[in-house]
Structure formats: structure tokens, C-alpha cells
Amino acid sequence: MKIGVPKEIKTNENRVALVPSGAAALVAGGHSVWVESGAGTGSGFSDEQYQNVGAHIAPNADATWAAADLIVKVKEPIKAEWPRIRAGQTLFTYFHFAADRQLTEAHLAAGATCIAYETVTLPTGELPLLTPMSEVAGRMAVHEGAKYLEKLYGGRGTLLGGVPGVLPAHVVVLGGGVVGSNAARLAAGLGARVTILDVSLDRLRYLDEVLPANVQTLFSSRHNLLPISSSGGCSFMAQLPPSSFAAKI
């Protein structure tokens, strides 16, 4: 199969969909791989590294898209890329169609087969391509939350973990799935007091067993949420999908 790897052009997207060792595996499997020149730069991979494992370097985006039956990307194609899509071509990337009608209709019109990473599902119900993104998202949420609590970024000047003699922040995490439990673990690691809520008691039981002692679990109900949100007692609250979200889709 002819596989193309365009350079990502969405703002602030530095990743590449295929690293050289992945290209090597595909080439070894008898496929031909076309990587747009410079596609790997943002992730620290040079054109040479792709060539060394048998991939071809396409001079530009048009050539990359034209050469391939299967396009592997990181982000959904942005408007500038739509004209390059060919009917019959297969696109494999994070699409998030549900959030963007125009995007969805453009791809329907293009006649390409679009497989969204975030919907690939194993027989066990697991979402193998979404879960790692959720782990990153949950961990980054704490880094971001901590940043926006700084005075410099408009926050109230709270340090998540406090210092000895000064109480830590109270972080409330709504949803105990992949995103939430990763956020809770990191906030706890920074020394915050963490309350994690979920509608599944069974999930909370597991989190109670494996999360650090400064994470407390709370059943997610109107009764339990109202006092938290109205008291101003928490430093920041992250609203994340509940643990059963993935399975529900």
C-alpha cells in the first residue's frame, strides 16, 4: 500500500503521525511510505532518518497527498488541505467530527474513507488510540490549572501544594475516567488536596485503592456537588468525562 505522511500545518501542532521506526516497520511489511519533506522536524526527526529506513521524501504537501492511498495524520485536515483529498483515498487521523459540522460535510463530499483514531474500539470496549491522549490530557490539565492559578496568569496566586504551614489547594475533579484519574494523581503528587467525583461507585472503589492518600472520592450527585461549587472552597475544578463515557459512545 502507498502510505503518505503530510507535515501537520495546524497552529502549534509539532507532532508527526509516523516516526522513523514506524516507517521502517511499514517498509519491512512491503508498503511504500511517502513522507513530506520536513514533516518530522517538529518532533526531532530529519528527512534522512526516514530515508535511512527506506521511506521516500515527497517535496511538498501536494506530492505527498497525491502519492498515497492512505494518509496518516495527527490532526484533522484543515481547510487548506481539503482540496488535496481524493475520492477513494483513506484518511486516518484524529477527526472529532462531532464537534464540527463543516469539517464533517467537507469530508463526506470528498468521497474519502475517514477513520477517526478516537473511535477505534477493541472487542473489550477499550479505545486504544484515545486512551493515551486522555492520559496526556488529564496530566496536562493539572499543569495548566497550576499555571492559571499564578498571579502572572490572572490567578489568585495559589501554589497547588502549599508549603509546610500553609494549606494546599483543593482540587476538585469531576469524572473519574482516564482523564480524571490521571489529573487526580498528578494534582495529588504536587501536594494538593484532591476530591474526585464519579457516578460509578465501583470506579471510585478502585480509585480509592490505587490513588494516593490525599485523594478523596465522592459520589457525583447534585446533592454532593452543590456545596462544593457554591462555597468557593476549591481552587479549581476540572470537568472531565465520567468513567463510563468511553463505553457509552
Added chain:
Amino acid sequence: MKIGVPKEIKTNENRVALVPSGAAALVAGGHSVWVESGAGTGSGFSDEQYQNVGAHIAPNADATWAAADLIVKVKEPIKAEWPRIRAGQTLFTYFHFAADRQLTEAHLAAGATCIAYETVTLPTGELPLLTPMSEVAGRMAVHEGAKYLEKLYGGRGTLLGGVPGVLPAHVVVLGGGVVGSNAARLAAGLGARVTILDVSLDRLRYLDEVLPANVQTLFSSRHNLLPISSSGGCSFMAQLPPSSFAAKI
């Protein structure tokens, strides 16, 4: 030296001041030991066990006090025991004179040398006979607090650690010395959220390093204490000597 061990007669006092292995050590050191018959029963030691290591059994309290130059006890002598004290005799026990003027004057009048366990001080400032009592007191404080939170004992029916989905209790410990840090550790072990306050930031720093993650430290000031005590947000609050109390005496 002649050493006497009377049976404790204060209500609910089941301990004995000298266990058989202690008696053995004193006998081996050339002393003669007189144990009142039945003195060890409450702690599980029979008269035979004392006799087997070379102690004598005195038939009653009068005989025990009469035989000895040094009386070792657990609790301060209660009124019924005062007539047995002889001038020149040495009494070694927990006295807590500061709390009881009548007790103090009776012993002054008796002409005995009274050494209070709780005031024995090492060159390092450590109080070797008080500290273990403080450890027990701090740990028992949590057992007692938990009991009096039960509805059966007039409490509000709070389980210190909650269960998954139900928030744990908030335990506030005033004073981070031996008593307080032991109380904090046990309350945390039961799953409570614990706030420990002390006037020494240096002590709080150490506690922050060695106590579990569900213990948070707070500098003890009027500013910090008022919101806690007025909000009703804590399940119980234990007022204990600050970390510097022992050294100040």
C-alpha cells in the same frame, strides 16, 4: 537496696510498675525486691513468675511499703496509701503534682523523696518516661475520638475514613509534638483528612516529610484557627501540647 512494688488500687489501673524481667534485672544487680501479692495480676503476671526470678512476695500493701526503701509505682499514691509512706523513703511514680495541691502537700508532709517519672529529663532535653505515655495518649485520642463520633456514644454518626464515594471526616490536631503527631498519623491511617497545627514551622516541615499524604500542616495562629473552629467543618479537634511544650517545662 530494698525495692517495693505495691498493687495499684486507683480505679481502672491494671498496670504494674515492675514486670518479672525487670525484677530479675534488679535481683541480678544485688537488690532485694518485694512485690505485693497479686500486684501483677492485672497485667497478666502471677506471683510465681516474680518468685521464679528471685523476688519476694509481700502478703499485703502494708508489708510491701514497710519492707522497702524505694517504692516503684504506676500512679500517684491515693489517699488510702498516704499513711503507708515513711519519712526518708523514696517514691518513684507518675505524680503530676502540678494538678493537685492536696497531693503535693501530703507528700511534702510525709518527708519522702518523690521523683516524678514525667519530670525525668535526659541531658538532651528528652523526657524518656513521659514520651511513651504521650505516644499512647496520642494514639488513644484517635480511638476515643472515633468512638465518640458514633451515634451510640452521642456523636453525629461519622466514620473517620468515610467509604468510597463518601468524604472522610476532617480531624484537626492542635499541637505537633509527640501526642499530636501520633494522633495525626493514626487518624490518617484510618483514612481521615487531617490538619495538624503547630507554632514551630520547623516542626511542621519535619512532619510534612514523614507523615502520610492525607495530613496537611498549618501554622498555628489566631488567623488560621478562627475559620476552622467557626465553620463546623471539622469532625473533631484535639487540643494537645505544642511541639515545644516538653522543652519549655
Added chain:
Amino acid sequence: MKIGVPKEIKTNENRVALVPSGAAALVAGGHSVWVESGAGTGSGFSDEQYQNVGAHIAPNADATWAAADLIVKVKEPIKAEWPRIRAGQTLFTYFHFAADRQLTEAHLAAGATCIAYETVTLPTGELPLLTPMSEVAGRMAVHEGAKYLEKLYGGRGTLLGGVPGVLPAHVVVLGGGVVGSNAARLAAGLGARVTILDVSLDRLRYLDEVLPANVQTLFSSRHNLLPISSSGGCSFMAQLPPSSFAAKI
């Protein structure tokens, strides 16, 4: 549906089957809710709180039972309540019929539909209304065990966690299910040495991974149990349902 919430009258039962936020949810769902006056007092809820969310206050037990198609309670109806049950009425509470033939026959005779909380089972085999009770029971077992080890309550005067230099108690937990693992976790949190036994090695493997280091697991067999029970080496032993108990029912 007309839903009635009688005040619990069994000795020492202070709970109420429906809290105001629960009543609010039912009212919002189009049901009418009748709460016996004072039913919430023992749990800290006033009649007003129920009225504020749209529930009706019934003046007494008879009126509550008479008004409702569905009675929600905490404990099984005691004899004084039996005459109030109507044929065709649905009763939803903890029944524990297996332990009380007279109770069972009285309810059969009454012609009511009785749904026992403890038998509600999810497709996964989970018992969502029994498990939280088991968690409370397992945790309370340690509080109770600790209390009855005190001299004051007839025990041998053992502090579960000991103090530095004095060995902790040895707590043996028979059964590694919900009750047992909660008991083991709390006893370990108090500093005891804990041995937990179960007939499922697979369950012990999981407990070994998530329980604290001072819990040791032991396969439950006659060979392993005999030396423990005969040596007097454990401070107290709690016999609890094995981990597979729930599934077996």
C-alpha cells in the same frame, strides 16, 4: 408513584431511607413523596428540608404507610410495623429474610412485594446496595475490635498499633472480600500487623498489590488456620465472608 418514608423505630437506628436531595429527585420525576414527621431527625434533616423540595409530611407512621404504594426504609419492619403493611404494597429495605423465619412468613402473609436491598444484583454480579454496607461493616469491625481490646471493655489492654519499641497487635482477617479487605486496610492504617486469608488466590494477589505493606496474605486452609488459632498469637480474629461469597448467593 406514591412513595412513603416512615421513621425508623428499631433500637439505635438513626438513619433515614431518603435524604432531602433524594426526595427532590423523586419529586422532579413526577412522584409524590410522603415523609413521616421527624423521620430525618436522627440523620440531621428537618421536616422543612423535605417540604422545601416538594415532599409532604405525614403526621405519623400510620398515615405514612397508608399514603404510599412504595415504602422505602432502612431496616426490616419490626413487629409493631407489620399491621401497617398492605397487600399489593411494595417494600424496599434491608430484609435479611434468611436469618428470621418469623419475619419472612409475616411478609409472605401480608401480601406485599418485598425487595431486599441486599439482593439487588447488577448484570455484572455486583451487589450495589450491599457493598457500601459491607465497606462500613469492615471498617467498623476494626473500630469495635480495638475498643474491646481495651481493659475497660474486658480486653487484654492491647493498643492495635503498639508504640515505637512495643510490637503492634496481630490482626487476623478471615475472608478477603469487601468486608475483609476494608477491615484489613484500616487495621493496617492503625499500625497493626495484619494477616488476611481467603480461599481465592487470585483475590489475594490483588490484595497483595493494593493493600499496605503491613498486610500479609495467606491461603485459607485448615493447614494454615490451625496454627494461628491455637497459638494465641493473634490479638483478634474477624470471621468475614470470603471474597466469593457474594457471587455464590
Added chain:
Amino acid sequence: MKIGVPKEIKTNENRVALVPSGAAALVAGGHSVWVESGAGTGSGFSDEQYQNVGAHIAPNADATWAAADLIVKVKEPIKAEWPRIRAGQTLFTYFHFAADRQLTEAHLAAGATCIAYETVTLPTGELPLLTPMSEVAGRMAVHEGAKYLEKLYGGRGTLLGGVPGVLPAHVVVLGGGVVGSNAARLAAGLGARVTILDVSLDRLRYLDEVLPANVQTLFSSRHNLLPISSSGGCSFMAQLPPSSFAAKI
């Protein structure tokens, strides 16, 4: 004594040197306190809160400086404030004279008594006003380091803790004093692999006992440092004062 609290005017400095409860304590001790109008705003305290505890509000900086024998501040006076200093006045703030000759000479010329927070030393050698700043600095260092590893801020796009299946970052902390050990603890809490170096083996022994398992200690020598700094194997390296730095000053 007349005590003045000017509003801080250095860029991005939102703190105030005296909170209302501190003002209350000084007033209770017989002092008169003059707070510049708006001095507490950046920290969330209104003029009213100061007035309520007996402090006076001065209309502007000139009035505040003029009214007081003792000026308490957060940061060293910047140039705009120098003309307000009076001979004989006492200034109490963080000065860091060593880093700024012009600042030092201006204050010498002014004839004021300058007490730098960072040099206040207890008989034990402890620096009670510097240590909390060091704790904050060490913890913020990790927040900052994590931020500048993001692509958005010019970093290589490394998440300190990685995610399951992706190795965490390697954080090297030079100096195991207050700053360094706080930095190490937080980086470890975020899931990074941490190496902390110090010239005192005794300090490393203590850190080995109280820091999390993903912190490894290394003696700080040319021999040990060279391979780390040349291999590119660490994600970021923080150079902090060694543990003995404070005592050496």
C-alpha cells in the same frame, strides 16, 4: 512603635508585608499601624479589614513612610521609593544587598537601619524568613521547568511524568538543601525520574529516607556531574544552593 506598611510597587509584586491578623496582633501589643490605602488589594485584603482591627489607612506612599519609625515591606525599596527613606528609620524587608551595589550604597547614604529578612538567623543557624521563600522557590522551579519543556514555550515537548508506556523525564537537581529537596519532591510527585546531588553525604542519607522512591541521590562531584551534563540524558537541570549554603553565609 509606629509601623508603616507601604503598597509594593515593584513589577508583578502583589503581596503585602502585613496581613490584617498581623496588624491586629501589633495593635494589641500597643503599636500604631499605618497601612497605605490599597496595600492589601493584591493579596485580597481591603482597607476596611485593616481598619476593623485598629490600623490607620494612610492616603498614599509619602504619608505612610512619613508616619512610621519602622517600615515593613516585601521587596527592597526601588529607586522611586529611596527619597522617602528617613535617617534613623528602620527598614525590614527582603534586601538582597549582595546582588546590587547601587541599592546598598543608596541605603547606606540614607542613614536608615536596614534589616534584611533573608539574613535573620536563629541561634540554631536556621533562617526562619528565608526558608519559606526557598520552599516556594523549589516548588515553583518544577512548575516553571515543566512549562518551559512544553513546545509552546520553546521546549522539546516533554511531559515530566510521561504516560504509561512512555518513559518519564529525567530531572537533575543540583543541591539538596531546602530549595532542592522541595523541587525534587514535586518533580517526583509529577512522575519524573529525579536525581538529586549534594556535597553532603549526610544530607543525601536523610533525603534518601524521606523522599519518594523515584528520587535517587548522587554525591556531587566533577566525576559524577560530567556524564550527566554531557549525555543530554536529562530533561532539565536545576542549579540550586547546596544543603550547606545557608549555614555558610
Added chain:
Amino acid sequence: MKIGVPKEIKTNENRVALVPSGAAALVAGGHSVWVESGAGTGSGFSDEQYQNVGAHIAPNADATWAAADLIVKVKEPIKAEWPRIRAGQTLFTYFHFAADRQLTEAHLAAGATCIAYETVTLPTGELPLLTPMSEVAGRMAVHEGAKYLEKLYGGRGTLLGGVPGVLPAHVVVLGGGVVGSNAARLAAGLGARVTILDVSLDRLRYLDEVLPANVQTLFSSRHNLLPISSSGGCSFMAQLPPSSFAAKI
């Protein structure tokens, strides 16, 4: 059924297939048990202990094999034992046929029914008789690895945990199943830095939650393995079956 327990004669095999309490259970179930004289010695059980629970002692190996319909052993029969196998007899032991064609053909020729412990599979896919061996193997792997890192045994003189100021060893574990996760836990307990690899991200996620902080997880791919194996940066590497190995058989 007549059950025979021969003494193991393979080099360094000290175990016995049936302990006295197991014999007691079989006798209680109506079976007759024949234990070869001395079979239990290596495990600390005397002939008397077997006789006391109702087992018979057979004078030698021939008598034991001859008496029994079912032979229970620890290791596969070695050549000296093959002539004792009878057609129609059932043999229950660890066989590992896949590794030894001669062994397999000898047992096929003998006409016995051979049930290999390591292949007994529960409906859940669990291997109840193999898993405990894997746990022992994984833990022993670390003891053995540590030993062969000593100079005395030809190693490079590395102590797995280092000491304060000296970096710990880096242990790489290939495969995160039962063997690997047990090895990782013990190496971490000794203070080593551990990297565990597996092809299942889902398994790595679980290990990340329950293993100590000094274990880091890494997806097992050519890309990730090459730099580890070529850099010489790890102290020893244990190649173990991946987590999915058991299920694959």
C-alpha cells in the same frame, strides 16, 4: 482412588507433591494415599506425619508407583522413573513436554494419562498451577540477578539499590506478566531503578498504578528496546514472557 506420592529424585528437587494436610484431606475424601518413605524429608515432613493422618508409607519407589492409580509428583519423571509408569496410570505433575521430545515420546509410549500442572486452565483463562510458580520465578530472578552482579560471581560488583550518594542499578524487565511484575516489584523494593516493558499498554497502565514509584513502564517495541540494549546503561535485563503469554497458549 489409590494415590501415590513418590520421592522426587531429580537433582536439587527437595519438594514433595503432597503435604500431610493434603493427604489428610484426600483420606477424609475416601481415597487411599501411598507416600514413599522419606518423600517429605526435604520439605520437613516425616513419615510419621503422613501416617498420623491416615496415609500408608510405601517402602520404596517401585512399591509407590505400583500401588497407585494416580501418581502426583513435582517434576516430570526422569529416565530412571520411566520403567515404573504403567499403561492406564494417571500422572499429575509439571511436565513441560514442549521442551523435551524424548520425554514426550516416552510418555506417549508408556500409555499413561499425563496431566501437566502448567496447562490446567480455569474458565477465566487463569492458570492456577502455573501462576504461583511464575510468582516465585519472578522474585527469585531478582535474587539471582543480584547475586550474579557480585564480583564473587563474575559480575561487575554492582549493588542493586546503590547507597545514598551512589546511583542504584538500572534493571530492565522484558514482559509485564506474572513473572515480570513480580521481578519488577522486588527489584524496586531493593532500591533499583526499574524499567518494565510489555506489548500491552493496558497492562502497563495497571502496573503503573500498583507498582512502586521507582518502576517506570515502557511500550515494548524495537524502537524502544534498541537504545536500552545497545547503551550498556542497564545492569541486567531479564527476558520474561509478556503479559499475554499465558492467554496465548
Added chain:
Amino acid sequence: MKIGVPKEIKTNENRVALVPSGAAALVAGGHSVWVESGAGTGSGFSDEQYQNVGAHIAPNADATWAAADLIVKVKEPIKAEWPRIRAGQTLFTYFHFAADRQLTEAHLAAGATCIAYETVTLPTGELPLLTPMSEVAGRMAVHEGAKYLEKLYGGRGTLLGGVPGVLPAHVVVLGGGVVGSNAARLAAGLGARVTILDVSLDRLRYLDEVLPANVQTLFSSRHNLLPISSSGGCSFMAQLPPSSFAAKI
């Protein structure tokens, strides 16, 4: 100063007293360093590495000893080395004179100044050159103890940590100083149940705070030790210097 580094010739001693980076530091300080050819081989350092930093290579032992005013070694000189010692020369190594009269008298007779590493004492009472050896000794003690519990080495076939369902070994450590606390930590890391005894309650308090939960502390007295040693209940017992040993010397 002229400094000589002979190759160690005592059996199984592979270490070298001075690594190349140490030699570099001495050369940089104006000293001349003479390393016996091959002295670094056992530790992985070639003659070239020493020459590259400015040290001289001496062809043999005689030349090394003859060239130097100060000899730095690892182990005490064995008999073959005694004739090489010159009057006036300074020897710096681990000597352990107290254990070997002949060694002591030979060095007295030689007229050299002998400084034993193990007696170098800081003003704080710390023994900077002995402590790291004690750390290694305490950790190796557990590795060795585990090995000699294997059947292969004559032990009873006990795995220190057991496996799920099988109790771990009980390790008793006599002495809670550097050696003992390191041994306790590692045995606990392997999953054993550990009891550590010491005559200093103060030391046990600290160990109780920083050692893992499966280490229990016990005051070291005849009364406490007798039942442990007579019951056969511990897997192995390590007799180590008490925590106050170093200070007493």
C-alpha cells in the same frame, strides 16, 4: 606530596583506593600521584585513564611504595606488603587494628603513621568513611541472608517475601544503627516481615517514622529477645552494632 596507590592483593579485593577523577583532583592540587600498573583494573579503570589526568604509572608494588610519602589503600597491608612500609611514611586505609594484634605490632614496628579510615571522626561525631561501608554491609547482609535461606546453600528453602497466599519470612535485626536500618529497609523491600531492635527508644521512634510499614520496632531487652530466639519463629536474625555503637568507640 607524593602519593602512592598500590594494587590491592588481598583475596577477592577488586577495589582501588583512588579513581582517576580523584587522581585528577590531587594532581590539580599540586601533588604527584603514583599508581601501580593495573591497580584500577578490578574496578574498570585502565592505566591510561590515570595517565590522562596526570598520574604516573609505577611498574610494580615496590616502585609504588618506594615513590610515595603517603600510601592510600583499601584494605590493611597483608604480610607480603609489610616489608615495603618505610619509617616516616603515612598509610591511609581501613586497618581494623583492634581485631589483629600481629597486624598492629607490625605497623608499630615499621615506624609508619597509620590513619585508619574507620576511625576518622567529624566534629559532629559522624564517621564519614565508616558509614558508607556500614550502608553497604547492611544491604549486603540481606542479600546474603536471602541466599543462605535457599535450599541450594543449606537453608530451609524460604523466599523472604513469600508469594500471595504464602506468609513472608520474619527477619529480626538486632541493632538499629546504620547497618541495621539499611538491612531492615531492604528486607522490607523484598516483602519480609521485619522486626528491628535497639536499646535507644529515640532511635526506634525515628525508624518507625521513616521505615516501611512492614518493619516493626522493638526495644532490645532480655525480656523481648528471649521469646524471639527460642520460638524458631524468625527466618534469620542479624546481629549488628546498636545505633549508639559508633558514638561509643
